[in-house]
Amino acid sequence: MKYCPQCQHPLEQRYIGELERTACSSPSCNFVHWDNPTPVVAAIVQQGDNFILGRNALWPAGLFSMITGFLEKNEAPEQAIRRETLEEIGLTVEEVHFLGHHILPQRNQLIIAYLVKTSGEVRLSDEIVEVKYLSRDALSAYDFGRFKLVAQIARQALALSSSASTLS
């Protein structure tokens, strides 16, 4: 973005509220591009003793990750991850366990991560074209490659999943 969407003057970088922002250079315009992060819900999916990863239609073969999605207007994150899991792989979410918030600076996103326990049969969608079933050990050893954050979230899911099964 080079020009102000409100008055078409050039944008400039300047400090506002202690952070450098992109803002309009016209003194008569108040436009600031706040660039707030976008919240994204993400889940490691568990079914019985297995964990399920999905491959997005846009990704190359062999690349699997979590189920993710954006929030709808007025939707709680827990509702969003239930909806996304059902829409993308056809599974009904029985339990939602919050894992943590993660900042993804390269995409300016806030990742709201969950472990979801599911029932039903996998039904692929336009978005998720392939799934991979992993045992606990296989998920623990899975190479997420450049998806370092996913590897971290998977470790949290495994830790929570095993402590939950000890409790029940």
Ligand SMILES: [Zn+2]
């Ligand atoms: Zn302006």
